[in-house]
């Protein structure tokens with residue numbers, strides 16, 4: 370056991386534990402058992418710490434070997450070997466300070482071990498004086514959140530591109546299958562099944578483009594601005610060096626914020642990104658609902674397409690198979706829309722130089738991004754790619770509807786065609802005969 374102390378007293382920690390007193394207090398204070406802080410965010414914070422340490426090595430500052438041990442410790446964390454040490458709940462007060470300190474303490478203790486010292490020997494490597502040198506939670510955390518968001522956005526954008534291609538393939542495959550169009554769930558002008566899928570491809574193409582474009586706004590980071598964006602305690606050479614290193618490490622074209630105070634306190638960019646995710650969620654829901662309806666049946670529904678059966682559907686009705694993948698997509702989309710509200714609420718509650726509710730923004734945004742990233746892959750591979758058309762059913766429904774009469778309205782006038790439909794009680798064969806007679 371080791372004992373760590375702060376102004377509030379002492380905490381006992383097992384020797385193998387790499388986090389320190391501040392993390393231990395936060396673990397206890399925020400033990401709401403919601404969920405742990407996202408490892409995506411933790412890794413992005415570690416990248417910021419590594420870039421800072423590399424900058425200090427380059428500038429030749431600090432005690433001999435300390436920053437080298439810190440960068441080695443960062444590499445160990447980034448390889449996934451210390452995941453269990455990040456123990457602070459995502460639902461936390463303190464604007465992310467506990468998460469930043471959890472990272473600072475784990476890096477410091479790992480670096481101490483790598484240097485042949487014991488955990489807690491902070492006179493040699495200190496979580497704040499060394500690992501957090503020239504930094505504050507308020508510049509590290511928002512910078513890391515931007516990096517994590519961009520990494521996920523890139524994956525999601527690629528996923529959307531593939532989903533778009535899958536819809537385009539279906540557009541070509543179903544190009545010559547005529548079917549009923551529907552407006553307000555009622556028979557409307559005939560279309561092709563291909564064009565139904567072509568419209569989905571267009572919507573997802575728009576999502577993909579929006580997600581691609583928004584990255585450039587996220588690339589402005591406030592690292593080096595420290596607590597309120599004025600760069601207190603951050604050396605000028607470090608400030609420029611750390612962004613260069615981060616750019617190299619992440620392969621993201623990060624740039625120093627033109628006005629770091631703004632970036633430190635205002636979070637509208639996350640509302641913007643979430644808004645785009647909401648637009649994607651809305652499209653996915655609309656498409657999934659169409660697919661469920663077109664697949665409905667097998668006997669009592671529309672049945673124009675067939676989804677591949679993924680699992681048995683019922684514990685009581687033998688043979689029933691449900692459209693489980695679109696149902697999952699719809700619920701994931703609902704969650705993204707709910708998260709958007711949380712992000713909007715949190716972003717609107719910032720006061721003066723900082724928004725204390727950034728942890729909720731971070732958790733909700735990264736959850737939405739990861740959820741959508743997986744959702745579009747599963748939707749594509751387990752649903753869209755496997756869809757088959759029932760062209761006979763499409764034709765049967767088309768031919769049993771008088772929706773085709775729209776073609777006659779220009780020649781005969783709307784009122785006359787309506788009268789023919791009414792006089793023949795909507796009977797399609799009689800309507801066709803009556804219209805033929807008019808044409809003669």
Ligand SMILES: O=C(O)C[C@H](O)C(=O)O
Nearest residue numbers: 463464466505506507596
């Ligand atoms: O942890 C810090 O660096 C600052 C903290 O977030 C605060 O503003 O109180």
